[in-house]
Amino acid sequence: MAGTLRDRIRRRAGSPAVRLLFACFIGLALLIPLMMVKGLVSDRQQQAQTAREAITAGWGGAQVLAGPVLVVPFRTTQVENVTDNGKPVTRVSEVEKLVYISPVDHQIRTMVTPEARAKSIYRTVVFTAQVAGHATFQLPDDLAHFSITRERLMWDRAELRMGVSDARGLIGTAKLVAGGKALEVQPGHGPGSTSGQGYFAFAPWDGKGSLSVDYAFGVRGSQSLSLVPRGGATRWTVTAPWPSPSFIGGFLPVSRSVTGTDFSAEWQVGKLALGQPPLGMEEPGLALVEAPQNRFGFAEAIQAADVKSSSGDSAAGSASEQISGNSQTVGVALIEPVNLYAKVDRSVKYGALFILFTFLTYFLFEVVAKVRVASAEYLLVGAGLVLFFAMLLGFAEVIGFSWAYLVAGAAMIGLLTAYSAAVLDSWRRARLVGAVLTALFAGIYALLSLEAWSLVIGSVVLFIALAGTMYATRRLDWGASGDESV
Secondary structure, eight states: OHHHHHHHHHHHHTSHHHHHHHHHHHHHHTHHHHHHHHHHHHHHHHHHHHHHHHHHTTTOOSEEEEEEEEEEEEEEEEEEEEEETTEEEEEEEEEEEEEEEOOSEEEEEEEEEEEEEEETTEEEEEEEEEEEEEEEEOOOTTGGGGTOOGGGBOGGGOEEEEEESOGGGEEEEEEEEETTEEOOOEEOOOOGGGTTOEEEEEOOOOSSSOEEEEEEEEEEEESEEEEEOOSSEEEEEEEESOSOEEEEESOOOSEEEEOSSOEEEEEEEEHHHHTOOSEESSOOOOOBOOOOOOTTOHHHHHHTTHHHHTTTOOOOOOTTHHHHTBTTOEEEEEOOSOOHHHHHHHHHHTHHHHHHHHHHHHHHHHHHSOOOOOHHHHHHHHHHHHHHHHHHHHHHHHHOHHHHHHHHHHHHHHHHHHHHHHHTTOHHHHHHHHHHHHHHHHHHHHHHHOGGGHHHHHHHHHHHHHHHHHHHTTTOOTTOOHHHHO
């Protein structure tokens, strides 16, 4: 009686439904090491970011340019209501304040020379930019409407201020010419939008007529270059021998040209778009808007839109999140054409599909061709698929994503095909498994490349796989015993 019960349990354990249940359980268990590989990608990404910071530590970070802005002290009367001996008293005193005057017209030309630098197996993009500009200042006719009179402006202490967000990047000798006269520049006093970094010079102007200002300087930086437009009209032209720009900030360029070797772009921002007065008692700050977060950092967030970058579409970034998400800046990021960590991370997300299709192939051999595949064999095949992603990450850091995918994929297809010949007891069946794996690896690579169509293509492939499984098992008795199924 006991023997009969054991035989029933053994036969039920070999039924197609139970075999499918075991395969699903093993597939779910393999998601644990798959998530560990995903964590490994994040860890390597952090190491890469640390290496990038080491490369740019003495070079300069993401640069923001601001200015020129004319800052003039002025005297004004201030009325205060205070209490003296319990009685309200009105005191009138003369105080000194600053007025910030923006140019009525500003034209900037910037030539960027990018350079890829590496530390060990990690690389990042740095650049040197030559900036030249021309600005015109003019006091508004209705100066009194701003509660300022010409007589109280202290022109002997007027300053022309230029700013860069990381003064370590300033190179060479900065030139500043006002009214045809070369000025002696001093460090510091940059506009507040650059945290006070930059340089300044005393301006030889008395407020009459207009003041013409020409300037030129060199600056080093990394990742991105942005400009804070000020005044009545700003026109900024940028050119660089780099094929993968991403335009960031609150305004897109009005014209741009991106080729396989270089790009050029021009921004035009008017005073109405900026919403700033021509002069004010306080320097306009940067109106920040919320920028999308990305755990891969700036380059990777930009890279998520690398398919669009060739046409210059805006992308959300985040190593300079305050720049790319700023409604009062214009700028460009120099991104790498291929971001291997973002692509490896995306490929790991398709790991469940690798396991699903491979296990499905083995299961169909079990129920259709009557070949028994042990649970341990499912586990070993799944372990090989998980190992593929670790190999992909390791090789991608050395030889690039595409070649790494080819090498790791070919190695895994060869291994699993040879192993399938022993498991399925037939090289003919093993070659079919190899064909399925080849199609699977090629299809996933296509999904990684065709980002916009990945969901549609993936859904169609899953539908076809489900329909094929339904057709192959349409006459299968799922509750049959193991002996009957064989």
